[in-house]
Amino acid sequence: MANGTVALEEKSFYEESTNRWNKGILAWIFSTDHKRIGLLYLYGISAFFLVGVLAGILMRLELIAPGKDLFEPQFYNQLFTLHGVIMIFLFIIPGLPAIFGNFFLPIQIGAKDVAFPRLNLLSWWIYVVGAIMALISIVLPDGPLDTGWTFYVPYSVRSGTNISLAIMAAFVLGFSSILTGLNFITTIHRMRAPGMTWFRMPLFGWSMYATAWIQIIATPVVGITILLVVLERYFGIGIFDPTLGGDPILFQHLFWIYSHPAVYIMILPAMGVVSEIIPTFARRTIFGYKAIAMSSLAIAFVGYLVWAHHMFTTGISDTSRIIFSLLTFIVALPSGVKVFNWVATMYKGSIDPKPPFIWVMNFIFLFSIGGLTGLVLGSLATDIHVHDTYFVVAHFHYVMFGGVGTIFFAALYYWFPKMFGRMYNIKTANIAAALYFVAFNMLYFPKFIMGYMGMPRRYYDYLPEFEAMQQISTVGSWLMGITMILIFGSLIYSMKKGKKAHKNPWGGVTLEWHIESPPTLENFHEIPTVKTEPYDFSQLKEMDYESK
Amino acid sequence: MSQHDNNHEHHGIGYGGLTLVWLGLLALTSITVSIAGISLGEYTLFVAMGIACVKSILVVNYFMHIKFEEPIFKVFIGISLFTLVVIFILTYFDISFR
Ligand code: HEM
Numbered sequence: 001m002a003n004g005t006v007a008l009e010e011k012s013f014y015e016e017s018t019n020r021w022n023k024g025i026l027a028w029i030f031s032t033d034h035k036r037i038g039l040l041y042l043y044g045i046s047a048f049f050l051v052g053v054l055a056g057i058l059m060r061l062e063l064i065a066p067g068k069d070l071f072e073p074q075f076y077n078q079l080f081t082l083h084g085v086i087m088i089f090l091f092i093i094p095g096l097p098a099i100f101g102n103f104f105l106p107i108q109i110g111a112k113d114v115a116f117p118r119l120n121l122l123s124w125w126i127y128v129v130g131a132i133m134a135l136i137s138i139v140l141p142d143g144p145l146d147t148g149w150t151f152y153v154p155y156s157v158r159s160g161t162n163i164s165l166a167i168m169a170a171f172v173l174g175f176s177s178i179l180t181g182l183n184f185i186t187t188i189h190r191m192r193a194p195g196m197t198w199f200r201m202p203l204f205g206w207s208m209y210a211t212a213w214i215q216i217i218a219t220p221v222v223g224i225t226i227l228l229v230v231l232e233r234y235f236g237i238g239i240f241d242p243t244l245g246g247d248p249i250l251f252q253h254l255f256w257i258y259s260h261p262a263v264y265i266m267i268l269p270a271m272g273v274v275s276e277i278i279p280t281f282a283r284r285t286i287f288g289y290k291a292i293a294m295s296s297l298a299i300a301f302v303g304y305l306v307w308a309h310h311m312f313t314t315g316i317s318d319t320s321r322i323i324f325s326l327l328t329f330i331v332a333l334p335s336g337v338k339v340f341n342w343v344a345t346m347y348k349g350s351i352d353p354k355p356p357f358i359w360v361m362n363f364i365f366l367f368s369i370g371g372l373t374g375l376v377l378g379s380l381a382t383d384i385h386v387h388d389t390y391f392v393v394a395h396f397h398y399v400m401f402g403g404v405g406t407i408f409f410a411a412l413y414y415w416f417p418k419m420f421g422r423m424y425n426i427k428t429a430n431i432a433a434a435l436y437f438v439a440f441n442m443l444y445f446p447k448f449i450m451g452y453m454g455m456p457r458r459y460y461d462y463l464p465e466f467e468a469m470q471q472i473s474t475v476g477s478w479l480m481g482i483t484m485i486l487i488f489g490s491l492i493y494s495m496k497k498g499k500k501a502h503k504n505p506w507g508g509v510t511l512e513w514h515i516e517s518p519p520t521l522e523n524f525h526e527i528p529t530v531k532t533e534p535y536d537f538s539q540l541k542e543m544d545y546e547s548k
Numbered sequence: 549m550s551q552h553d554n555n556h557e558h559h560g561i562g563y564g565g566l567t568l569v570w571l572g573l574l575a576l577t578s579i580t581v582s583i584a585g586i587s588l589g590e591y592t593l594f595v596a597m598g599i600a601c602v603k604s605i606l607v608v609n610y611f612m613h614i615k616f617e618e619p620i621f622k623v624f625i626g627i628s629l630f631t632l633v634v635i636f637i638l639t640y641f642d643i644s645f646r
Contacts, residue, residue: 189620217628253639304631305638317645323638 012421016521018117032117033521037124038103039419044127045099046488048090053484055083060443060477063470066462076460077146078161082138084149085166089173090131092404093262096269097180097215098127100411101208103419105184107512108202110193110530112522115186123179130173137165148458150259153240153251157232164233167226174219177265181215184208193511195530199290202510202534206293207272210300214261214268218304222258225251249314256307264303266400268296270407271338274360277414278342280508281357282349285535288341295334302331309378313387321380328378335371339364354506355429359410362437366402370395373448388458391451397444409436409487416491417501421518424494428486435483442476504545510534514543560616569610576603 013035021027028036059079062070071079106114114120138144145166147156156163188209192201229251231237238244240251279286286292308316308324342364351357373395376382386392417423446469451457455466462470504513511530515523532539561569580599588595609615614625 217631249642253642257635301631305634308638308642315646316642319645320638320641323641 010516011520012516012518013521014518018521030121032113032121034102034106034113034117034120035419035519037120038099038101040124041094041098041102041127044131045091045095048086048131050484050488052083052086052091053481055079055086057477057481059083060474062460063462064474065471066464066467068461071460073460074146077148077458078144080458081145081148085134085145085170087400088149088262089170090134092266092400093177094127094173094180095266095404095408096273096411097184097208097211097265098124098176100204100273100415101180101184101211101269104415104512105205105208106187106191107515107519107523108205108510109188109191110196110511110524110528111187111191112524112527114183115190116183119179120183123176123183126172126176126179130169130171130176133165133169133172137162137169140165150255151226151229152255153229153232153248156229157240164230167230171223171226174223177215178219181212181219184212185216188212193527193530195528197530199293200530200533201293203275203286203289203292203296204269204272207268207275207296210296211265211268214265214300214303218258218261218265221254222262225254225258228254249311249316252311252314253308256310257304260307260310261300261303263399264299266404268299270363270404271296273407273411273414274342274363275338276508276510277356277360277410278345279535279537280414280506281352281354281360282346283352283507283537283540284345284349285533285537286341287344287347288337289533289535291337292341295337298334299331302327302334306331306378309383312380312383325378325380329375332371332375339368352507355424355426355433356410356414356506358430358433359406359413362433362440363403363406363410365437366398366406366440370398370400370402373398386451388456389451390447390455390457393457394444394447394451397447402440402444406436409433412491414506415512416494417505418503418512418517418519420495420498421501422494422496422498423501423505424490424498428490432483432486432490435479435486439476439479439483443473443480444476446470446473446476502546504543507537507540507545507547509537509539509543513545560613561610566610569606573603573606 013033017023017027018031018033018036019027021030028040031037031040058070059076062076062079102114102120106112140162143161145151145156145159145161145163147159147161147163151163151167151170156167188201188205228237228239232240232246236244238246240246240248242248275286275292306324306328308320309328312321312325353361373391377386377392377395413424413429447455450466450469453466455462501517503515503517506513511528512519514528560566576599580596583595608625614621
């Protein structure tokens with residue numbers, strides 16, 4: 001666009017369309033503006049998240065007492081599969097990169113948009129198509145799939161449910177992820193503003209960069225793997241079927257070669273968000289910038305080398321079990337580097353505990369429990385005892401939900417005023433954060449104990465000795481449901497009715513806090529020249545921020 | 549849009565060269581197919597993988613134009629290939645010690 005007039009420049013991206021429709025849904029679903037696409041993802045992903053939560057609450061309801069309470073075992077199998085598939089493929093993998101990466105990555109590096117805006121729109125459409133395919137697979141006559149989200153052979157080859165369509169949905173969703181990654185890598189390499197050197201880039205950008213690499217290199221592996229399952233179902237090609245000379249364990253290798261790095265697709269962006277929020281609310285530059293940036297790359301790389309720790313009990317060779325156990329422990333190192341740097345950043349800072357910061361505290365606590373119990377699972381001997389029990393269920397909810405899910409909310413609370421130009425009620429947000437903490441631990445901590453005592457995962461029934469703890473967990477799930485209503489209710493209300501937000505309500509210094517709330521179509525009146533490191537709070541003196 | 553960085557030239561090997569590469573690929577494919585019937589014992593895998601490697605080197609360099617691109621692309625491909633090799637090796641720790 002040529003030099004805009006003053007009047008034009010003051011319009012926010014909500015008022016300026018990038019296509020020939022000025023208003024209405026078409027102006028959104030065909031928009032190439034990275035901010036609109038980010039919001040489209042936000043709405044879609046949040047909707048699926050709530051469906052997933054509903055499935056979770058239903059499962060917990062079935063588990064309120066031993067024996068059959070509400071539904072048949074088969075329906076329970078389908079519920080946990082649906083819950084897992086939605087939460088993994090439709091919520092947590094695309095979550096942070098597609099929503100906040102799209103919206104904020106270009107702004108934080110001083111760009112007008114991503115490198116390939118049309119490809120960006122395409123990736124959203126592919127997400128929608130994949131999601132629709134997944135939904136269709138639920139309603140078709142043979143019924144929703146019941147293999148668990150991992151599609152393990154041989155059962156996934158034999159099951160009579162709609163496996164093929166659901167698998168194709170995951171395949172299509174993978175493409176969306178690859179395109180987003182491609183776009184971000186190119187954007188970071190090519191579109192940084194003058195002066196925005198690699199080491200002046202906000203850490204969220206670094207984490208998106210590492211994530212994008214995993215998206216591109218790892219996702220095709222799972223795509224091919226699950227296509228092989230479909231081929232096996234229709235043509236019996238024998239790659240996984242031992243009677244035809246195949247190897248079922250090969251499926252697990254291939255599956256986890258993607259799906260383990262995929263957990264870093266989930267957690268790296270979350271760690272990036274934490275590295276944004278802590279300096280802002282501690283009013284202090286991040287401790288160990290380079291160490292954090294490099295540890296993202298290290299996690300991305302080492303993350304490729306640990307996949308077989310999901311397979312310790314499958315009969316893989318002892319040599320590989322020992323090697324993978326060792327490698328697993330190594331991932332703890334770069335993760336530890338981050339946690340210590342965050343804590344060191346807060347040390348002697350002037351901490352202002354606003355809601356985003358409180359959510360980050362939730363994260364550090366919950367994620368640490370998730371991460372440390374991961375070491376219990378990573379060490380061979382203890383894993384044999386707790387493999388496939390509730391211990392694992394508790395562990396992965398603590399890392400995925402307590403880690404990434406918590407940061408999803410932290411990011412939402414942090415950037416909400418920038419995205420919508422309105423402020424939410426701080427008190428409600430604080431209450432929600434506290435409620436979330438209680439609900440979360442009620443819901444999942446008993447699962448560690450039950451798992452240790454031998455309660456297997458994916459069972460719709462249990463022995464009477466687990467009853468008390470199962471019930472605590474179920475009550476926790478209700479509390480979690482209430483928390484979700486509180487969070488989404490208050491945020492949706494604030495989107496429409498909240499009071500106008502200041503352009504820099506928290507006193508942040510990265511580029512997004514220098515521009516209007518909500519941003520204009522091209523983000524910046526003119527592309528900024530960056531002269532300082534990203535978390536240099538001395539610039540706050542000249543900036544316009546709320547508590548001034 | 550003010551920036552146009554499309555000014556780097558498109559060199560390559562022309563239609564003749566591309567056809568030659570294509571013929572080479574066809575030849576390699578027919579070798580793969582014809583030796584599939586011969587029992588090479590434990591070398592089978594290495595021969596098949598070797599031919600596949602040569603073919604992908606041709607495709608990547610000429611059809612995908614990497615030979616004529618900036619070094620950064622080569623670095624990227626190198627990193628990806630390195631990761632792939634590491635994954636192969638790690639998988640073999642299972643398969644060959646079972
Ligand atoms: C209110 C929120 C949630 C509740 C009540 C809930 C509850 C449950 C329950 C009861 C199970 C089945 C345990 C079993 O029988 O093995 C389960 C499995 C699972 N959950 Fe959640 N969950 C919630 C949120 C999440 C979130 C946010 C994620 C991911 C980010 C997630 C990912 C998974 C996965 C991957 C499985 C495994 C499914 C499988 O076994 O194939 N859950 N959850």
